[in-house]
Amino acid sequence: MDANRTALDTAADLPLEDLSTRLSGDVVTPTDLAYDDARRVWNGMVNAYPTAIAYCHSVGDVVASVSFARDHGLDVSVRSGGHSVSGASVVSGSLVVDCSQMEWVRIDPDERTARVGPGATWGTVDRAAQSFGLATPGGVYTETGVAGLTLGGGTGYLSPKHGFAADNLRSIDVVTADGERVTADADGREDLLWAARGGGTVGVVTAFEFELHPLDHDVAYFESWLPLDEATPSLRTYRDFQRTAPDEACVFPYFGSVPATAAFPADRHGDDALVLAGAYTGVPENAREVCDPFVAHEAAFASTFDAMSYLDLQSMMDDDFPDGRRYYWKSVPLATLDDGTLEALSEAAERAASTLSTIVLWPMHGAVERIDTETSPVVGRDAVAVANVEAAWDDPLATTENVEWVRETCRRLRGDGAVSGTLPNFAGGTEPDAEDVYAENAARLRAVRERYDPTGIFTHERA
Ligand SMILES: Cc1cc2nc3c(=O)[nH]c(=O)nc-3n(C[C@H](O)[C@H](O)[C@H](O)COP(=O)(O)OP(=O)(O)OC[C@H]3O[C@@H](n4cnc5c(N)ncnc54)[C@H](O)[C@@H]3O)c2cc1C
Structure with a gap:
């Protein structure tokens, strides 16, 4: 039926x-x-x-x-x-x-905390926190929910400085499977708080409390567009940069097609390209020097470098992921960016089944890897970068080739040296071949689920 x-x-x-x-x-x-x-x-x-x-x-x-x-x-x-x-x-x-109607945010500027209802989006939280010169790591798209993003880890421009969104979670209110209302924080039900820091749904979270950090100045954003045949040497520069990258730098190279707009030379329109993109969230005076190897790249055919407010940075990608389009995403944490991996990335970009698709290298340095791994179920923090392989297309008849491009790319990248597990937010779904997202933390997470949801009413969630 x-x-x-x-x-x-x-x-x-x-x-x-x-x-x-x-x-x-x-x-x-x-x-x-x-x-x-x-x-x-x-x-x-x-x-x-x-x-x-x-x-x-x-x-x-x-x-x-x-x-x-x-x-x-x-x-x-x-x-x-x-x-x-x-x-x-x-x-x-x-x-x-x-829970989308339960959209509220309360900032305590003295304690530097935000209490957030489950229906709030990152746009709402960022606006409320910025009115006090404060911020906490969220995603890079204003319409994503605080709830799902945090329960799946949550990476953004502030992650190298302050960790995942989940790493900044101090307490949660939860309705458990038996209908009980409970609070989990450092003083009680630490197992439930641990699970919520990236482990998916163990109950319905009805309030989140986050730590906030001072951010009361402009930040910088840059992009440099390079021909695909420059990708491997340029990504070597990125690899070297990442070894000592400051926590304020979030450089995330991505592959894509050159848009047919006046911002790009007409003879490049539609070409495959590598984009060296990044944000600098430290004081603007230091930004240009740190970003220079990327902004002033000699092979770039288009580049920008702008100072802007944190709110403008957070909404820059809002037009890039329209509702209703078809998407299929997966991610692979990379142990190394050796030449074999870099070449595999360029080849995959060239094979993409849709010009709307991309592969993003998300950095994992700084606070993300320094944070005590015991505090959250998210694994793979020792990766050099996470490759998010993101297919997007409109034609329903093109589904098979796009899904296959993502799966095949991930298979090849895993073969080229992946760290175990993956970022929960980009795990690719609940299909039978879904990766072992939580790797060595899976059994501990299962035990928490069994405690709070013994009959498994939420078990269709990430296992
Ligand atoms: C355009 C776009 C950009 C993105 N950018 C980023 C990014 O920059 N960084 C990043 O880390 N991720 C990013 N993501 C991934 C995103 O974090 C996840 O898709 C996330 O699950 C979305 O959360 P949501 O609340 O909007 O989704 P929903 O679809 O509402 O929920 C997502 C998951 O969380 C569970 N859930 C939702 N609410 C609750 C609750 N109150 N209690 C318990 N469980 C709940 C749901 O059951 C589901 O499993 C992006 C996704 C999109 C579509």
Whole structure:
């Protein structure tokens, strides 16, 4: 039976109107006109048919929804920002506990903390924190949810200086599988806090508390576009730079196609290219000197270097990932950037099945690797860089070749010397060949899950 029919039949057999009367928010079912919009997520590849979607406005709504699911034998999927690349927040047959309306942020400038509701996006948090000259590492796209990004680790421009988003998480409020409200912090339920620092969904998080850091000056951003045949020598420069890179520098080379815009020479439009891109989050006076090997690269056919506010930096990529396009992403933590790996990266970029696709090398130096590995389930911190292989395309008939390009590229890069595990946020989904994301931490994470979710209502999450 297809997933749509199953959702209709399951919903028809359940007293969903009882749940409706207990929530402040709506409960959307497969017979509602709003159902198709409500089940949609950012990635156009995802086409799941949940049994119902419960829009929660309060912790009480979350408790009622989780209790309803448990009492009626439904799995729970949790949606906050809706930007899970694999679509893990809207699973066929589940009750979706939607926290997107629980969007609030409270900054305590004296304690330098932010308390954040699960529906908040990074754009909201950054704006609130910056009004006090403060910030904490988040993603590089304003619309991603604080919830999913943090529960999957969370890398951004401030990560070399302050670690992953999850490394800055001080406490969480959670509704567990049995409907209990609990707090996890340094004084209690440390195992639950540990799991939330990148280990995915163990319960529904209804509040996050982050440490904030001073950031009250402009930052810098640069890009230098180079022909693909310059990629290997240029990435050697990057490799040398990374050995002693300051914590304020977040240089992330990526491969892509030259856009057909006036910013680029017309004879380069559509060519494959390597882009040496990066942010410098220290004081602007030092930025140019640090970024110079990349900005002044002699082979560059286009380059920019700009000082800007941290908020402008954080929203620079907002037009690059439109809703509804098809995406398939995976990542490989690289133990080395030896010449074999660099050549494999260039070859993969040349083979990409879509001009919208990219491979990004995300740096892992500084605070990310210094932080005590015992404090979080995320592994692979000793990688030199993480290669995020990101396919994007519009034609539904091109799905197989794009997915295969990502898988084949990751297979080759793993063969060329990968660190075990991978960044949870870019793990590529819940398909059977999904990587062993948590490697040596998997058993410990499983034990926490079994403690707080013994019947496994959240077990469709990253295992
Ligand atoms: C355009 C784009 C840019 C990105 N950039 C970055 C980046 O710079 N750095 C980075 O690290 N990642 C990045 N990511 C990956 C992103 O962090 C993950 O996709 C993340 O899961 C999105 O979180 P969300 O809340 O928006 O998603 P959702 O789809 O709402 O949720 C994602 C996951 O978290 C779970 N979850 C959500 N809310 C809760 C909750 N309240 N309690 C318990 N579990 C919950 C869901 O069940 C699901 O498994 C990016 C993704 C996109 C699409």
